[in-house]
Amino acid sequence: MSEIESLSFEQAFAELEETVAKLEEGGLTLEQSIALFERGQSLAARCGAQLDEAELKIKQLTPEGDQSFDPAA
Numbered sequence: 553m554s555e556i557e558s559l560s561f562e563q564a565f566a567e568l569e570e571t572v573a574k575l576e577e578g579g580l581t582l583e584q585s586i587a588l589f590e591r592g593q594s595l596a597a598r599c600g601a602q603l604d605e606a607e608l609k610i611k612q613l614t615p616e617g618d619q620s621f622d623p624a625a
Contacts, residue, residue: 556591556594556595556598557598559595559598561598561599561602561603564595564598564599564602565595565599567591567595568592568595568596568599571588571591571592571595572592574588575588575589575592
């Protein structure tokens with residue numbers, strides 16, 4: 553398991569936010585920017601995979617895959 557794969561959703565999302573902020577600030581070398589961008593892509597993929605897993609679990613737990621659950625509500 554890679555280091556990113558071991559992060560919780562909250563940890564990966566927080567680091568992704570930090571990464572975006574650093575990229576938006578600028579002042580980095582091209583190599584640093586590329587490395588941060590690549591890490592950000594990996595973090596975003598991790599968050600997406602975890603959200604997909606959560607959605608699948610909700611579908612499995614609700615009758616007939618009812619998706620009426622709204623975590624934002």
